[in-house]
Amino acid sequence: QSALTQPASVSGSPGQSITISCTGTSSDVGGYNYVSWYQQHPGKAPKLMIYNVSKRPSGVSNRFSGSKSGNTASLTISGLQAEDEADYYCNSYISTGTVVFGGGTKLTVL
């Protein structure tokens, strides 16, 4: 159950687009379309932004999109806004029936 690999930090200016990667193996990210992405602001509970690789829950802005290629999933945020500054985590279902999170990525809006 090794954590999925995410960059520690990414940054972008308002209005720009950024992409956060999440790399796993064929036993997790690559093996299932069960990748999710969470946004967490300091002191708050995580918020689901993307599930099943690319689906958005009701109420989540369409500026957030997800994709996957092989063992790497990606979260793209377009039209960056100040309120997007937060920590982002990916997670995946694993073949053992468990779940694993990525190490998290801190997004800074410059």
Added chain:
Amino acid sequence: EVQLVESGGGLVQPGGSLRLSCAASGFTLSNDWMHWVRQAPGKGLVWVSRINSDGSSTSYADSVKGRFTISRDNAKNTVYLQMNSLRGEDTAVYYCARADPRVVAINSPDYWGQGTLVTVSS
């Protein structure tokens, strides 16, 4: 309003036990897969355990397997996490979270509680 409220956290000595509870209000969790996720101070999210809707299937992270037990009482709309043989590295905020398989994937909880802090220290 949909709410998950965790309780039972606190200070415990190494080797001790705690039982966390997660009570749902505003909805019934009998259809939901329930998860416990923890976050050590200043660190990332770590998945701990999950239980399916009727309690017949459970899974655990390797780091807690054999020490923690997840269970549920649908009649009480509550999920539990029994934590035994606690270690310093178990210190974290523990979140419970639900995933309704009719709405989201089972690994994608969409409602989270605010968390309860567990501190393991002598």
